[in-house]
Amino acid sequence: MKISKKTEYGLRFLLALAELSPKRYMGIYQISLRHDIPMKFLEAIAVALKKSGMLEVKKGAGGGYRLNTTPDKITLYMVYECLENSFKKQLPVNEDDSNNQKAVSLVLNQTIENMVKIMAGKTLLDIQKEYRNLNESLMYYI
Numbered sequence: 001m002k003i004s005k006k007t008e009y010g011l012r013f014l015l016a017l018a019e020l021s022p023k024r025y026m027g028i029y030q031i032s033l034r035h036d037i038p039m040k041f042l043e044a045i046a047v048a049l050k051k052s053g054m055l056e057v058k059k060g061a062g063g064g065y066r067l068n069t070t071p072d073k074i075t076l077y078m079v080y081e082c083l084e085n086s087f088k089k090q091l092p093v094n095e096d097d098s099n100n101q102k103a104v105s106l107v108l109n110q111t112i113e114n115m116v117k118i119m120a121g122k123t124l125l126d127i128q129k130e131y132r133n134l135n136e137s138l139m140y141y142i
Contacts, residue, residue: 018071025064052082077119
């Protein structure tokens with residue numbers, strides 16, 4: 001199971017939007033600059049996330065992107081599944097396979113199922129809490 005830059009950038013993009021007030025929109029250019037994400041890459045990610053229903057888009061002045069739902073409703077698995085084209089949920093186990101091959105496929109399938117459960121249990125809100133904890137630990141008091 002590989003997590004590409006596309007998924008990492010997608011999560012960072014969603015986290016930036018989650019930090020906004022719910023009614024506020026933010027442009028891709030701003031997010032690209034603030035979070036050091038390549039603009040063209042971010043545009044493609046935004047299109048995929050919009051198609052999946054995670055984002056809302058407003059064109060024109062004051063427009064941009066915002067979350068279409070609350071951060072606790074967006075799971076890591078939803079983002080991963082949306083942005084990773086090569087994700088396979090199960091390896092095939094055929095009757096003609098050797099016992100060696102069947103055993104490996106069964107164990108790998110169990111591992112994939114466990115990873116999916118973990119990713120489905122982690123939300124954007126969890127990442128947001130971690131982000132806030134990191135920011136608080138970096139505060140300097142004079």
